[in-house]
Amino acid sequence: MGISATDISQRIVEAVLAQKLAPGARLGEQQLAMLFDCSRTIVREALTRLAARGIVTVSARRGWYLIAPSPDEVREAFEARRVIELGLIRGEGQLPPAAIERLNQHLQQEHAALQSDDVGTRSFLLGDFHVCLAECLGNGLLADTLRDFTARTTLIAMRYQSSHDAARSCQDHVAIVAALAVGDRDRAETLMAQHLASVQAALRLPADDDPLQRLREALAPLPPLATEPIVPPDSPTDSPYLGALL
Template identity: 35%
Template sequence: MNRIDSTSADGQHAAEDRTQAIHDRLRDAIVDRRLAPGTKLSEGEVGALFDVSRTVARAALQMLAFEGLVRIERNRGAFVANPSPEEARQVFASRRLIEPGIVAAAAERVTTDDLARLRAHLAAERRHMHERGPDARRAEIKASGEFHLLLAAMGGNAILQRFMEELIARSFLVIALYGRSGASSCGHDEHDAIVDALERRDAAVAVALVVSHIDHIEADLDLRARTGPTLKAALAP
């Protein structure tokens, strides 16, 4: 279980913030599907697992609830979110609205340094793609999301960046729940094309590519309503 503080790349981690650390680890586990939607996250258990008091565990869970990754029911506890098809649609509708704006801004502000980072990321994605096994698949999906977060960071708007972080995390949950092909949820060629457009500072093309990219991701979902007789229907066959 020696998970090497995966979020250290953002470089912002102050020395002592255990709440944030627990939040990050749980978030990682949720978007990685190591914690299935609906799983109960009891304060005591989380606290014991990270060797902190319930106070700290509770604060971390509340942070996750604000992001929509966890649902807290009064007097009942915290559960990994289980987004409905409608919520899933809203996640992607929001992305379709926000990401174009971010990419347009990125196209104007992108530096050669940024481009280098994007290219490096694309290479990493391609590496994961060629590996085999469920771990590689998870890494690929995660890297695919990180690409969008890189773009968000380059947009230069911290507020939109935070919104995107939430939307990407929720997208992972949605894909885990409703993804059809499970694997190649993100066409990596499309990522390549987006970076190409950014390199040419071609905002219009970059925006168009991003929109159709999001369309492709959402097209891979099976969002047929199973809101009504969930349990009965699921157990019928």
């Protein structure tokens, strides 16, 4: 059985979550058809679905591209995540043991990924935690929606050079699960709100009143070079550069 449009769209979303595809990356129909050994019709169906989900965009002349969110779209994406995730947590009762066990297993995978050099797996797991949490809270439909918003915020983090530490995200996740494990949904909601706020605050967004800020920073002149003369050492063995030349 050949690959389906659903399979292709899922692979693209997973690549985004793993930070293997950058914001604005071109997704050529012909190249994807060759890669997945399928027709361009199937590829076009997959990309059309992703466009409807707000993950890719299409231009009549330039083709298909991953989105490159604007600052306004960044704020909208995080606000949507807050509405969904805090609303899911704001429920009644305590999660069943099986759900807590699944979340703890996910946290163990996060810890393992943090100890390795596999940045892609680490990024995917940190984003997928929120999807897993939505599923454990009993709403598969919102989990699917949240997967798309998490992919969007992953592209946002890449475009705006997020400085949020992966270990900090994992610690936040641990605290949220610990609160849910004892039935303290109020605390879990507060912790989630703080977590999303810290992730958003770590973005290097341009100032609202300066739409050219990113271009201005990129094209700023380099600082002047030092003009003090370099005094040669008394002997070759005294040179601080000798080790670098060996």
